[in-house]
Amino acid sequence: xxxxxxxxxxxxxxxxxxxxxxxxxxxxxxxxxxxxxxxxxxxxxxxxxxxxxxxxxxxxxxxxxxxxxxxxxxxxxxxxxxxxxxxxxxxxxxxxxxxxxxxxxxxxxxxxxxxxxxxxxxxxxxxxxxxxxxxxxxxxxxxxxxxxxxxxxxxxxxxxxxxxxxxxxxxxxxxxxxxxxxxxxxxxxxxxxxxxxxxxxxxxxxxxxxxxxxxxxxxxxxxxxxxxxxxxxxxxxxxxxxxxxxxxxxxxxxxxxxxxxxxxxxxxxxxxxxxxxxxxxxxxxxxxxxxxxxxxxxxxxxxxxxxxxxxxxxxxxxxxxxxxxxxxxxxxxxxxxxxxxxxxxxxxxxxxxxxxxxxxxxxxxxxxxxxxxxxxxxxxxxxxxxxxxxxxxxxxxxxxxxxxxxxxxxxxxxxxxxxxxxxxxxxxxxxxxxxxxxxxxxxxxxxxxxxxxxxxxxxxxxxxxxxxxxxxxxxxxxxxxxxxxxxxxxxxxxxxxxxxxxxxxxxxxxxxxxxxxxxxxxxxxxxxxxxxxxxxxxxxxxxxxxxxxxxxxxxxxxxxxxxxxxxxxxxxxxxxxxxxxxxxxxxxxxxxxxxxxxxxxxxxxxxxxxxxxxxxxxxxxxxxxxxx
Numbered sequence: 001x002x003x004x005x006x007x008x009x010x011x012x013x014x015x016x017x018x019x020x021x022x023x024x025x026x027x028x029x030x031x032x033x034x035x036x037x038x039x040x041x042x043x044x045x046x047x048x049x050x051x052x053x054x055x056x057x058x059x060x061x062x063x064x065x066x067x068x069x070x071x072x073x074x075x076x077x078x079x080x081x082x083x084x085x086x087x088x089x090x091x092x093x094x095x096x097x098x099x100x101x102x103x104x105x106x107x108x109x110x111x112x113x114x115x116x117x118x119x120x121x122x123x124x125x126x127x128x129x130x131x132x133x134x135x136x137x138x139x140x141x142x143x144x145x146x147x148x149x150x151x152x153x154x155x156x157x158x159x160x161x162x163x164x165x166x167x168x169x170x171x172x173x174x175x176x177x178x179x180x181x182x183x184x185x186x187x188x189x190x191x192x193x194x195x196x197x198x199x200x201x202x203x204x205x206x207x208x209x210x211x212x213x214x215x216x217x218x219x220x221x222x223x224x225x226x227x228x229x230x231x232x233x234x235x236x237x238x239x240x241x242x243x244x245x246x247x248x249x250x251x252x253x254x255x256x257x258x259x260x261x262x263x264x265x266x267x268x269x270x271x272x273x274x275x276x277x278x279x280x281x282x283x284x285x286x287x288x289x290x291x292x293x294x295x296x297x298x299x300x301x302x303x304x305x306x307x308x309x310x311x312x313x314x315x316x317x318x319x320x321x322x323x324x325x326x327x328x329x330x331x332x333x334x335x336x337x338x339x340x341x342x343x344x345x346x347x348x349x350x351x352x353x354x355x356x357x358x359x360x361x362x363x364x365x366x367x368x369x370x371x372x373x374x375x376x377x378x379x380x381x382x383x384x385x386x387x388x389x390x391x392x393x394x395x396x397x398x399x400x401x402x403x404x405x406x407x408x409x410x411x412x413x414x415x416x417x418x419x420x421x422x423x424x425x426x427x428x429x430x431x432x433x434x435x436x437x438x439x440x441x442x443x444x445x446x447x448x449x450x451x452x453x454x455x456x457x458x459x460x461x462x463x464x465x466x467x468x469x470x471x472x473x474x475x476x477x478x479x480x481x482x483x484x485x486x487x488x489x490x491x492x493x494x495x496x497x498x499x500x501x502x503x504x505x506x507x508x509x510x511x512x513x514x515x516x517x518x519x520x521x522x523x524x525x526x527x528x529x530x531x532x533x534x535x536x537x538x539x540x541x542x543x544x545x546x547x548x549x550x551x552x553x554x555x556x557x558x559x560x561x562x563x564x565x566x567x568x569x570x571x572x573x574x575x576x577x578x579x580x581x582x583x584x585x586x587x588x589x590x591x592x593x594x595x596x597x598x599x600x601x602x603x604x605x606x607x608x609x610x611x612x613x614x615x616x617x618x619x620x621x622x623x624x625x626x627x628x
Contacts, residue, residue, distance in 0.1 A: 021085055021086025021087050021088045021089075021110075021112070022085060022086055022087060022089075022110060022111055022112045022113050022114040022115075023083050023084065023085035023086055023087070023114055024043050024072065024083070024084045024085050024087055024092070024094065024108075024110060024114055024115050024120065025081070025082065025083045025084075025114055025115070025119045025120070026041070026081070026082055026094070026115070026119045026120030026121060026122060027076070027079070027080045027081050027082070027119065027120075027121055027122070028041065028076045028080050028082065028096045028098065028104070028122045028123075028124060029080055029121065029122070029123055029124070030101065030123070030124055030126070031123075031124075031125060031126060034080075035076070035078075035079050035080025035081075036076060036080050036098050036101065036124060037076055037077070037078055037080060038075060038076060038098065038099075039075065039076040039080070039082070039096050039097065039098035039101075039122075039124070040073065040074075040075055040096070040097050040098065041073065041074045041075070041076065041082045041084055041094065041095070041096050041122070042067075042070040042072075042073050042084075042094070042095045042096075043070055043071045043072040043073070043084050043085065043087050043092050043093075043094060043110075044068070044070055044071060044092065044093040044094075044095060044160070045071065045090070045091070045092065045093065046090065046091025046092050046093055046107060061195075061236055061252050061254055064148055064162075064187040064195075064197075064252075065146045065147065065148045065164075065187045065188065065189040065195065066146055066148070066164065066189075067162075067164055071085075071087050071088075071092065072084040072085045072086070072087050076098075085110075085114075087110045088110065089109075089110055089111055089112060090109070090110055091107065091108075091109055091110075091457075092107070092108050092109065092110045092115075093105065093106070093107055093108075093160055094106045094107075094108055094115075094120055094122065095160055095161070096122035096124060097124075097163070098124055099176065100126070100127060100176060101124035101125065101126060101127050101176065102124055102125045102126070102127045102161070102176065102177065102178040102181075103124070103160075103161035103162070103163060104122040104123055104124050104125075104161075105160045105161050106120060106122065107430065107457075108120060108428060108457060109456075109457040111459070113460075115428065116427065116428055116457045116458060116459050116460075117426070117427025117428020117429065117457065117458055117459060117460055118427045118428060118460050120428065121482060123482075125178050125554060126178070126179075126555070127176035127177055127178050127179070128176070128177065128178075128179050128202075129174045129175065129176055129177075130149065130174070130175050130176075130177045130184070130200065130202050130206075130207070131172070131173070131174045131206050132172070132173055132200070132206045132207035132208060132209060133167075133170070133171045133172050133173070133206070133207075133208050133209070134147070134167050134171045134173065134188060134190065134209045134210075134211060135171055135208060135209070135210055135211070136193075136210070136211060136212070137210060137212050140171075141167070141169070141170040141171025141172065142167060142171045142190050142193075142211060143167055143168060143169040143170065143171060144166060144167060144190065144191070145166065145167040145171065145173075145188055145189065145190035145211070146164070146165075146166055146188070146189045146190070147164070147165050147166070147167065147173055147175065147186055147187070147188050148162045148163070148164050148186070148187040149162060149163045149164075149165075149175050149177060149184050149185070149186055149200070150162045150163075150184065150185045150186075150187070151177070151178075151181040151183070151184060151185075152183040152184065152185050152199070162187075163175045163176060163177060177202065178553070178554075178555075179202075179527065179529055179555045180529040180530065180531065180553040180554055180555055181202075181553075182201065182202075182203065182529065182577070183199065183201065184199070184200040184201070184202065185197060185198070185199060185200070186198050186199075186200045186207070186209060186249075187252075188209055188211065190211055192213065193211040193212070193213050193266075194211075194213060194239070194251040194252075194253050194265070194266050194267050194268060195251060195252050195253065196209065196211055196249055196250070196251060196252075196268075197249050197250060197251075197252050198249025198250075199249060203579065212268040212269070213266045213267070213268060214266075214268065214269055214310045214311075215239075215266065215267045215268060215269045215270075215308045215309060215310055215311070215313055216264070216265075216266060216311065216312050216313065217237075217239075217264075217265050217266070217267050217272075217308055217313045217314075217315065218262055218263070218264055218312070218313065218314045218315070219235060219237065219257075219262065219263045219265070219275070219315055219316075219317065220260075220261050220262050220314065220315070220316045220317065221233055221235075221257055221261045221262075221263075221277070221316075221317050221319055222261055222316070222317075222318060222319065223318070223319055223321055224301065224318040224319060224320045224321065225321055228261075229257075229259065229260050229261030229262075230257060230261045230279065230282065230319055231257055231258065231259050231260075231261060232256060232257065232279065232280070233256065233257040233261075233263075233277055233278065233279045233282070233319075234254070234256055234277075234278040234279070235254065235255055235256070235257065235263050235275065235276070235277060235278075236252065236253070236254050236274075236275070236276040237251075237252075237253045237254075237263075237265065237267070237272065237274070237275055237276075238250055238251065238252055238253075238272070238273045238274040238275075239251040239253070239267040239268060239270050239271065239272055239273060239308065240270050240271055240273045241268060241269070241270040241271075242270065242271065243271050243306075250268075250270070250273060251267045251268055253265045253266070253267060267308055269308060269309055269310050270307070270308060271306045271307050271308065272289075272302075272306040272308060272315060273288070273289075273306075274286065274287065274288050275287035275288075275300060275302070275317065277300055277317075277319065279319075279367070281366060281367060282319060282321070282322070282366070282367040283322070283344070283366070283367035283368065283369075284344070285299060285300050285319065285320070285369060286299060286300065287299060287300035287301070287302050287317060289302075289304070289306050299320070299369070300317050300318065300319055300320070301317065301318045301320075302315060302316065302317040302318075303315050303316065320369070321367065322366070322367045322368050322369050323368050323394065323401065323402050324364060324365065324366050324367075324368065324401045324402070325364075325365040325368045325374075325376070325392060325401070325402045325403075325404050326362070326363065326364045326365070326401055326402075326403060326404075327362070327363060327403050327404045327405040327406060328357075328360070328361045328362050328363075328405050328406075329342070329357040329361045329362075329363060329378065329405070329406045329407075329408060330361055330405070330406075330407055330408070331383070331407070331408055331409070331410070332386075332407065332408075332409045332410070336357075336359070336360050336361030336362075337357060337361050337380065337383070337408055338357055338358060338359045338360075338361060339356065339357060339380055340356070340357040340361075340363070340378050340379065340380045340383070340406070340408060341354055341355075341356055341378070341379045341380065342354065342355045342356070342357065342363050342365060342376060342377070342378045342379075342406065343355070343365070343376075343377055344365075344368070344374060344375060344376065344377070363406075368392075368394075368402065371394070373391055373392065373393050373394075374391075374392040374394070375390055375391065375392070376389070376390055376391075376392050376404060376406065377390065378406045378408060380408060382410060382411055383408040383409065383410060383411055384408065384409055384410075384411040384412075384468055384469065384470045385406065385407070385408055385409075385470075386406075386407040386408065386409055386470070387470065388407075389404075389405065389406045389407050392404045409470060409471060409472075409497060410471075410497035411467055411468050411469060411470070411471075411497065412467075412469045412470070412471040412494045412496065412497050412498060412499070412500060413465060413466065413467040413469065413498070413499040413500070414433050414454075414465075414466045414469050414475070414477070414494065414499075414500050414501075414502055415463065415464065415465050415466075415499060415500075415501055415502070416431070416463070416464055416477055416489070416501065416502035416503065416504065416505065417458070417461075417462045417463050417464070417504045417505070418431060418458050418462045418464065418479045418481070418504070418505045418507060419462055419504050419505070419506055419507070420484070420506070420507055420508070421506060421507075421508050424462075425458070425460070425461050425462025425463070426458060426462050426479075426481050426484070426507055427458055427459060427460040427461070427462060428457060428458060428481065428482075429457065429458045429462070429464075429479050429480065429481035429484075429505075429507070430455070430456075430457055430479065430480050430481070430542070431455065431456045431457065431458060431464045431466070431477055431478065431479050431505070432454060432455050432456075432477070432478045432479075432542060432543065433454040433455075433466050433469055433475050433476075433477055433478075433502075434454075434475060434476055434477075434478055434488075435470075435473055435474070435475055436474050436475060436476055436491055437474075454466055454468055454469055458479075469494055469500075470494070471494045471495060471496055471497050472494070472495070473493070473494060474491055474492070474493050474494075475491070475492060475493075475494060475502075476488050476489055476490065476491045476492070477489040477502050477505050478505075478540075478541075478542050479505040479507060479542075480507075480542045481507055483509060483566060484507035484508060484509060484510070484566065485507065485508060485509070485510040485566055485567070485568040486536070486540055486541065486542045486568065487505055487506065487507050487508070487540070488505075488540050489502060489503055489504070489505040489506075490502075490503045509566065510565065510566035510567045510568055511566075511567040511568070511569070511590050511591055512563060512564065512565050512566075512567070513563070513564045513567055513572065513588070513590055513598075513599055514561055514562075514563050514564075514598045514599070515530060515532075515556075515561065515562045515563070515564060515574050515576075515586075515598070515599050515600075515601060516560055516561055516598050516599070516600050516601065517530065517556050517560045517561075517562070517576045517578075517584075517601045517603060518560060518600055518601065518602055518603065519560075519581070519603050520602075520603065520604060520605065523560070524556065524558075524559045524560020524561060525556060525560045525576075525578055525581070525603055526556055526557065526558045526559070526560055527555055527556060527578060528555065528556045528560065528562075528576045528577065528578040528581075528603070529553075529554075529555055529576065529577050529578065530552075530553065530554050530555065530556060530562045530574060530575070530576050530601075531550050531552075531553050531574070531575045531576075532550060532551045532552040532553065532564055532572060532573070532574055532575075533550060533551060533572075533573045533575075534551040534567070534568075534570055534571070534572055534573075535570050535571040535573075536568045536569070536570040537568065537569040537570045537591065540568070551564075551567075551572075552564050552565075556576075561598075567590050567591070568591065569590060569591025570589070570590065570591065571587060571588070571589050571590075572587065572588050572589075572590055572599070573585060573586075573587050574586050574587075574588075574599060574601055576601045576603065578603070580605065580606060581603035581604065581605060581606055582603070582604050582605070582606045582607065584601050584602060584603050584604065585601070586599055586600065586601045586602075609627060611625075613625065
């Protein structure tokens with residue numbers, strides 16, 4: 001693809017893959033390990049960072065309703081096997097889909113010999129069709145509308161696990177979704193209408209999605225100091241029918257401002273909820289009505305009345321020029337370091353897009369927001385940023401330039417192995433090197449940033465190599481693989497910018513627990529949605545984000561049973577829900593002498609709760625009520 005390169009600027013061209021390609025092989029199976037014939041397998045680039053996502057959010061949103069281009073595709077044979085490629089070396093995301101099933105997503109590493117660790121097993125769960133219709137405001141079906149359905153409750157794979165479908169001539173659609181997925185997000189796009197993002201709850205019946213336009217909106221952007229029009233700004237605008245985002249959803253519209261700083265777009269009548277702004281020189285920023293007054297000139301300023309009506313609407317915004325962050329990049333000895341790429345971490349919000357240090361190590365990053373604290377991220381091959389130089393403190397009242405120096409250390413390399421209890425290597429295991437507490441603690445902020453890139457995948461010999469480790473701290477290696485429990489290895493210290501050999505991480509199989517969901521009569525309840533959360537013993541988790549994710553999800557079989565596999569020792573909480581019964585929960589400690597009998601979840605008939613929501617003027621129509 002063509003890339004626009006601006007003078008005196010760093011231009012991101014995306015991921016470049018080099019080296020001999022290998023074929024990615026594996027098998028796609030169902031819940032009972034039966035091969036799935038005719039499944040589609042896509043090989044996509046590996047997961048991108050939050051900063052890269054922020055820099056490309058407009059393009060990501062434009063592609064939400066459709067499948068992005070794949071590096072390679074394949075279809076499974078009569079034995080459920082697939083071979084896709086060749087694929088150049090690098091991190092990859094493997095996605096498998098099949099009619100009547102959900103979506104399976106796995107991260108892996110492509111090598112010249114194929115996937116690291118050998119063939120990949122993709123396991124698909126059973127799914128049920130979600131049927132609905134896309135119509136206009138008059139109830140007429142809209143044919144050819146593109147729909148992407150995404151599971152909102154799965155934060156780890158939901159974005160990659162979208163299901164895609166197009167409506168027929170009458171606007172009707174049917175798309176597969178696991179029955180345990182209770183909260184779905186539908187992204188709907190059709191010619192002549194703004195893209196709609198709406199929540200779908202299959203339990204409430206077949207969704208009827210209404211697309212509406214009619215509001216022509218002109219957004220104008222000018223500098224806050226001189227009132228000069230801002231050209232080539234990338235804009236994402238979100239609109240909603242109500243003043244707050246409702247289950248009816250809202251529009252997501254993207255575009256680029258012209259020479260007059262204007263962007264013409266179409267939306268449904270309602271209210272502007274948010275603006276996400278990105279400019280190569282002015283950096284990234286945002287506008288939300290409730291942000292007014294949050295710091296002097298920190299965010300975009302805009303109208304107090306954000307209502308958009310049918311017909312023509314004009315909304316004007318002032319863009320703060322912000323402050324310039326400048327300083328010097330050095331190595332651990334104090335020598336200047338050239339060619340270091342600098343930018344704001346954490347979704348890219350807070351400063352200019354990127355800067356590059358000069359021969360004397362100096363850099364200049366324009367357009368930083370006046371916020372109490374920003375996160376600076378610096379990168380150069382063979383080096384890692386000292387976490388103590390990641391925080392940029394300036395305060396909301398900062399004027400002029402802010403000086404912030406950055407120190408880069410020569411990166412250390414950690415190598416090791418992942419094996420099973422018999423000492424046999426485990427290929428394809430994910431490994432993360434995690435900083436542990438101790439002396440020279442850089443602070444929570446630095447630790448979080450420090451651990452963001454220290455990941456790897458084992459090869460067929462169970463070996464891993466991670467070359468982005470900051471020396472001078474204590475670490476431990478975490479590993480996970482299919483069929484095993486997450487394990488943390490022994491603590492080790494990385495003392496110098498060299499190679500440190502970590503001890504083997506030994507993975508063991510987990511515990512299986514059968515859950516029985518029983519009705520008031522003691523009989524098994526078939527088709528109940530089961531969600532499992534876990535508090536592992538010693539709080540061993542592969543990622544800190546795992547504490548907010550489900551350990552497992554699924555539905556009960558005809559006998560009302562659901563089997564949880566690969567459980568580590570700890571406390572398990574099981575939540576079951578199904579029509580006509582109230583949601584029920586049960587807890588159990590597992591492992592190390594705990595009760596290993598079946599876990600019963602008793603359902604009771606659902607009760608109806610009625611009430612009235614009032615304010616000082618009387619009843620409030622359309623209020624959202626949640627009971628917990």
